[in-house]
Amino acid sequence: MELSQLETLDHSDQWTVVRGRIAEGSIELDAALRGLHAQLRGLDTREALLAAPQNWANLAGQCRTMSACAPVADRRIHAAIGAAIDSASAAYDERNRFMHDLLVADIDDELLPDAERIKQEGDRYLLRLVSKAGVPGVSVVTLDEAIGVVLTLSAETWRLRAARGYLAGRTTWRSLLLGAVQGEWDGTANWTYDGPESDD
Secondary structure, eight states, X not given: OOGGGGGGSOHHHHHHHHHHXXXXXXXXXXXXXXXXXHHHTTOOSHHHHHTSOSSHHHHHHHHHHHHHTSOOOOHHHHHHHHHHHHHHXXXXXXXXXXXXXXXXXXXXXXXXXOTTSOOOTTOEEEEESOOTTSSOEEEEEOHHHHHHHHHHHHHHHHHHHHHHHHHTTOGGGXXXXXXXXXXXXXXXXXXXXXXXXXXX
């Protein structure tokens, strides 16, 4: 479904579609990080993807550690790989609320996160069901914010793919890795890069 068609659906169906795209984007991001993990170990097989840690934080942590030791002469590339891992982790954290929290149209007044905010049509509440305080953490989210998560997941997936591609010797990924990346609704990405192609 094209993003432009989303508004033709009722609000409940719009949220279902967007959460589905967040789930798809999460899987793509996870696969991209596993691919980078394999490449950092000098491997390029499906089995290497499966041998990566299951937990995202452990996987990202190992990638950070290995990337710091990667034989990359260009400091900008080194920094860009580390930044790609960090921003992918931030995107994954953002996605967690939409995947693990309860998404509802209405809540009891005593749980309202901001009694002064006027809830717009189509807004939802995210309720964090597990909390150290014993009270659900509640936030108001808009459909545009959720769509933004989809776009961020797409952008970060492509940045991780660029890091893997560069480390694999496919230097055509350099401009994507160093550039400004904009994720798209369909899982693709666009990027711009105005800097030099190399230090030489």
